Amino acid sequence: MLESPLTLPCGATLPNRLAKAAMTEGLATPDGVPTAELERLYGLWSDGGAGLLITGNVIVDRDHLERPGNVVIDRVPDAAMATALAGWARAGTRGGNHLWAQISHGGRQVQKTVNPAPKSASDVQLALPGGQFGKPVPLTRDEIADLVRRWAIAAKACQDAGFTGVQIHAAHGYLVSQFLSPRSNHRTDDNGGTLENRARFLLEIVAAVRAAVGPAFPVAVKLNSADFQKGGFDFADSLAVVKWLEAASVDLIEISGGTYEQPKLLGIEGMEAVEHQNVAPSTAAREAYFVDFAQAMQAEVSIPLMVTGGFRSRAAMVQAIEGGAADVIGLGRPMCVMTDAPRRLIEGLAQLPRYEDRLEVIPKWLGFLKRFQVVKAINGFAGMAWYYQQLWTLGQKGRTDEAAVPFKTFLALDKRNKAILAARAR
Template sequence: MLDTPLTLPCGAVLPNRLAKAAMTEGLATPDGAPTPELERLYGLWSDGGAGLLLTGNVIVDRDHLERPGNVVIERAPDAALAAALARWAKAGTRGGNHLWAQISHGGRQVRKDVNPAPRSASDVQLALPGGQFARPVPLTREEIADLVTRWAVAAEACREAGFTGVQVHAAHGYLVSQFLSPRTNLRRDEYGGDLANRARFLLDIVRAVRAAVGPDFPVSVKLNSADFQKGGFDFRDSLTVVKWLEQASVDLIEISGGTYEQPKLMGIEGMEAEERQDVAPSTASREAYFVDFAKAMQAEVAVPLMVTGGFRSRAAMEQALQIGAADVIGLGRPMCVMTDAPRRLIEGLERLPRYEDGLEVIPGWLGFLRRLQVMKAVNGFAGMAWFYHQLWQLGHQGTSEPGKAPFSAFLALERRNRAILAARAG
């Protein structure tokens, strides 16, 4: 079942049901161009047997990076950038798989050292400790229209370079998600208010991208099943938007969830209690985070759905496909170490390792510290840095480094971030 091809609405065919989910790589040049390290990383993943590889954030505005080291396409690429994109695409498709570029904009989720005056739907600042994120400036109508065009330009550039599809990132609290959420979108114009207005930016982007790439090129959207925050974008909103996206000729919708404030997908506790959603539970959801949301959506739409987050056993993946909760299974963290995880699963591997177990800076015996909110964040972000380090190692050395200590990985990540930002400024 995992090796069954999937024909998308546009006619493109995924060779199997396993995808390497988008993970931020941080391996571009300071100017945002793909590098030999990105080529090496995606070559390894292409050899690993997944039917689909999704890139990390390809940013449409260099002043709104998701993190230092993002690839940036903010206008039609010059010859050098076009050639670098083509080399990346060639390496990432050498196994006969699809390679889709995830096109994104950080919005208010941009660190102050990248941009002290980020743009967003409204001026709602991230409610996180540490002061790393500035209060955003609301986008003007003219800036919104310009961003829609940038998404289309980036999509067309990726098609020209040899990518086989694109994904619009409308999840995890980045800019498009900020427009969708009533917590972060307080606008009183045609982009704010009811859900139809809040979804206008996303639907404008999808229409512009489709016009730029044509009817036979896969266009995907990554969408939150919910933000899991009180008063935020909830499951009923998400289901309605999925129906609109189906009407807008989207080929695959990836169901995810959470934001920086409520980072459900990353396994980090948020700054507030998780807002429960009215979705019936199933046995399949015990392993994978968003299966139940996708299953509820599949009852009302026909567009193919991809579910990412938490999958480790082949049995759970096959069950999700069998019950109609997913058409594609996304794998993330396991592929930071086991780059050929899809091939192994197809050949009969029963369970993937949980590399995240034991990646804690604050050990269990210091229970009183572990209960502090700031310590929960330290543990969570150190664990994330460990996975970022594995991608850095794969890109530079071709092999992972599972023995790396999480806190050491965190310090190394910060050093690399500072170096990239210094090079940008210089």
């Protein structure tokens, strides 16, 4: 079943049901240009057997990076940028797979070191300790219209470069997600208030992108099943938006969830209790975080769904597809280490390795501290840095560094980020 092709509504066909989900790489130049390191990394993934590779955040405004080292397309590319994009696309499709660019904007989830006064739907600041994120400035109507155009420009640039599709990032608390959530969108104009108004920005982006790339080019959306925060974007909202996206000619919806304040996708709790949704938990959901949300959506829509988050066993992946919960399985962290995980799974590998349990900064003899939220957060983000280190090493050297120490990789990541920001300032 994993090896079965999938034909999308636009007519394009994915060669199998396994996808490399978007993971932030941080391997672009300080000016946001793709590099040889990105080509090396995506060449390895393309050789690895996935039917679809989705890039990390390609940013439409260089002042709103998700992290230093993002690729940036915020204008029609010049010759050098077009050449770099084409090189990335060639490497990422050399195995006969699809390669889709994930197009995004950080909004208020941009650290002060990048932008102390980021733009967002409203002036609602992230409720996180440490003061790493500034108070956002609400976007004007003209700025919103300009961003819609930028999404279309970026999508067309990627199509021209040889990418085979695009994904609009409307999840995880980034800008489009900030418009969708009533917690972060307090606008009183036609981009705020009702869900229809809050979804207007996303639907305008979809329409502009579709007009730019034509009817036969895959256009996908990554959407939260819920924010998992009280008073936030919930499952009922998500289902309604999915129906609108289906009507708007979107080809694939990737179901995810959470924000920086409530990072559900990371398997750790945020700064407040998780707001539970009206979706019954299943046995499969113990491994795959969002299967039940996708299953509930499949009863209401016919658009293909991709489910990412937590999958490790082949049996759970096959069950999700055969049971009708998912059309595509997204793999993230395992492919930071096992770049050919899709091929191995198709050939019969039963279980992908799970590294999370040995990536905790707090030693076992201090295990009693793990009940504290701050300790859970430290372990979670140090673990993320370890995976980022694997991507960096794959890009630089074509191999992984499984012996890397999580706390040291966290420090190394911070050092690289500061160096990139310093180079941008020059």
